[in-house]
Amino acid sequence: MTSPQPATLDEALVRIRAVFDELAKGAAERDLAHEHPYALVRELADAGFGRLRLPREYGGFDVDLPTLFALLAEAGQADSNIPQIWRGHFTTTEILRREQDPDVRHHWATAVGEGAVFGNAQSEPSALVAGVESDTGWGVITTRIRRDGSGARMVSGTKFYSTGARFADHIRTAVLDDEARRAFVVVPARHPGVDHVDDWDGIGQRQTGSGTTILTDVPVEPLGDIGRATESLRGLDSFVQIVHLANLVGIARSIVAETVDIVRGRTRTSRHALTQDATADPDVLAVVGKLYSRKVTAETLLQHAAQRLEAAHEEDREEAFSDTYIETSAAQVAVIEAVLDAATIAFDAGGSSTARNRVHLDRHWRNARTLASHNPVIYKPRVVGDFIVNGTRPVSGYYVGRTSVDVAATDRPAANDDLEKVTA
Structure with a gap:
């Protein structure tokens, strides 16, 4: 973090809206130049944007859903890439609000309260589905967890539509667990085994980072199983x-x-x-x-x-x-x-x-x-x-x-x- 987190929602909104103003100034030019708003996404995190729905006990502002979506509309007016970049983060925050494991909830909610940002890496390139591992009802998932010599869980696989992952501190990714069931685990976004490929070629939403993420022996983070129970979802x-x-x-x-x-x-x-x-x-x-x-x-x-x-x-x-x-x-x-x-x-x-x-x-x-x-x-x-x-x-x-x-x-x-x- 580059600056102290704001203590109140009012303080946060002043800073958040100031970042929105900066985003709006360059949104059109970034679209033409394919320039990602890395610094401004970080400024939003430092301004408390990621804490909007976090419960107060973890340093969040606990806003209701109409307030959150109203602010996301403001963000979309400034730069429509921003709500999509943050979509995986706010989805994770929603899961944490209902997380059934108290240790998992406390660990990750505390991290979000300190400014951590989550990204997304769930879907897989269609070229991979012709072969293979297990059809979970969401299509084939080739990304697997294996145990290394010490018993640590390591993730390897290739993801696409990994929106927000290149801006994040942590990635919530879909995998097949040891019993070949679809599950989600958290991995570090900046681990050497994570390759963020800037290959999103969509006609729009060009600065969302929605391209390929290649995971090669990336460790599952401690308490990295989020949203195992359907009640959390x-x-x-x-x-x-x-x-x-x-x-x-x-x-x-x-x-x-x-x-x-x-x-x-x-x-x-x-x-x-x-x-x-x-x-x-x-x-x-x-x-x-x-x-x-x-x-x-x-x-x-x-x-x-x-x-x-x-x-x-x-x-x-x-x-x-x-x-x-x-x-x-x-x-x-x-x-x-x-x-x-x-x-x-x-x-x-x-x-x-x-x-x-x-x-x-x-x-x-x-x-x-x-x-x-x-x-x-x-x-x-x-x-x-x-x-x-x-x-x-x-x-x-x-x-x-x-x-x-x-x-x-x-x-x-x-x-x-x-x-x-x-x-x-």
Whole structure:
């Protein structure tokens, strides 16, 4: 850490928002230059960003979920890579809040309270799946744990979609345990056996570090088994999706703000326009009005989903969490439609000049489209419709491949395709 951690939430928010301001200043240029915001991610950690959901007993601020997601939307407006970089960290924090092993919870919650950052490395490259080890219901996992001569557990394997790992202190990675079951362990992110390959070639979200992580005889950290019990995982399938919804809300806000700047800066419109003053052109103003409506739609649905998940945690019943997944899935469909539409029609407010690289408006569509490809939205209308018509409750994807699931006999899991990238 480069500076003392703030003691109160108010102090933290001042510092966090100052970092957001710095992130916003260079977000468009970093997108073009493929420059990762390493220093600013560290500054967020030092400002207490990673402690937002941590219980107070460990030095956290224990904010509720609507507050967390509102702040993630602010982060997404500054730089949409940021919520995705931190998604694995906040997922780990959620697990720690419900961790059933008190020693594991204390050890890692204390580390987060001192500023530690978690990254993600769970999915594997499709090229590896043609062979092999064990299909857990989440696809083939080739990453294995072995014991060295002293009995220490060592992890080797190759991961992709390892978002946030290159910015992190610790990585929570999916492995096959000694009984060939899917499990998660914590490994050090900066161990010599960890190779962070900067090969993410997505059209958007280019600075999330979502490329390959190669693990070669990397030791499992002490007390490195997090979230073994399904009780620790309740609500996570909705949580990880709502992080993306918050990010999309941030993108929608950026689209509105940047389009307004473009309109105010225009010196002419079109020969078909009713006026050559863009700020008085009714057709241009209507475009901005549509953008604002799409933003309000996304914001309202984010708030709804966040409140539903908060309420589910208060109820702490499996049915409440599956109901929340339905609400989150419905929100996902509508938010994606709204934000992608906004990212497309924004160009109508500025004419052909908005297609230039230096305007950077295209990054919003690319980033929103990339986020929309996670947890594939194509399956969500069917999941929602099956619940509305038949009462079919989707079982959490985090229970797939586990032996300690306790769900009602009338429940059945959604198709694996719907769940395959819940944590990617």
